[in-house]
Amino acid sequence: EAGVVQSPRYKIIEKKQPVAFWCNPISGHNTLYWYLQNLGQGPELLIRYENEEAVDDSQLPKDRFSAERLKGVDSTLKIQPAELGDSAVYLCASSLGRVDEQFFGPGTRLTVL
Amino acid sequence: SQKIEQNSEALNIQEGKTATLTCNYTNYSPAYLQWYRQDPGRGPVFLLLIRENEKEKRKERLKVTFDTTLKQSLFHITASQPADSATYLCAPQDSGGYQKVTFGTGTKLQVIP
Secondary structure (H helix, E strand, O other): OOOOEEEOOEEEEOOOOOEEEEEEOOOOOOEEEEEEEOOOOOOEEEEEEEOOEEEEOOOOOOOOEEEEOHHHOOEEEEEOOOOHHHOEEEEEEEEOOOOOOOEEOOOEEEEEO | OOEEEEOOOOEEEEOOOOEEEEEEEEOOOOOEEEEEEEOOOOOOEEEEEEEOOOOEEEEOOEEEEEEOOOOEEEEEEOOOOHHHOEEEEEEEEOOOOOOOEOOOOOEEEEEEO
């Protein structure tokens, strides 16, 4: 069975440009997470979905970040406009439910110049 | 505010010895605690989950303890191997509300042959 799929794996953009990341979770997993990870730090939650509903987006900078999970499967995270400080790895994870192990994708490494 | 502390310095041990990693938390009463392994350039991989009413949990060469009085979890790898070299992340999980998982900064383990 395929794991969590993310694309692209790497992205380099100029500041003020928009960027989007895509995630396909493991089939049947209702809960989907987007994390941001800086070098030497642990993942920090940006948003969590249960099916189509965003149940925890308190750490999502809503002035520039947006996310959606149409039909409760795939999800897209967007940044517009990107800033230099957004350079990081963006990880997507999924789980069956709230208290279950999370399966992570390989992440997207974003570099903002 | 909630705080999770893991040894920020790398832990170097000799092959065959037992590695012990520490996770301390404050202003927090998690109902569960998860441990993940992360290799460079990859997403975290789930290892173990322990509940607050469990004192200890084992899986092959791995052992996790959870002391809710000390607000501490210990992660042990017995008979360590060079392949165990990675960063290990502690992730306490809230008991109520969103049952949010919060990751620590991780401890880098290096097993020397």
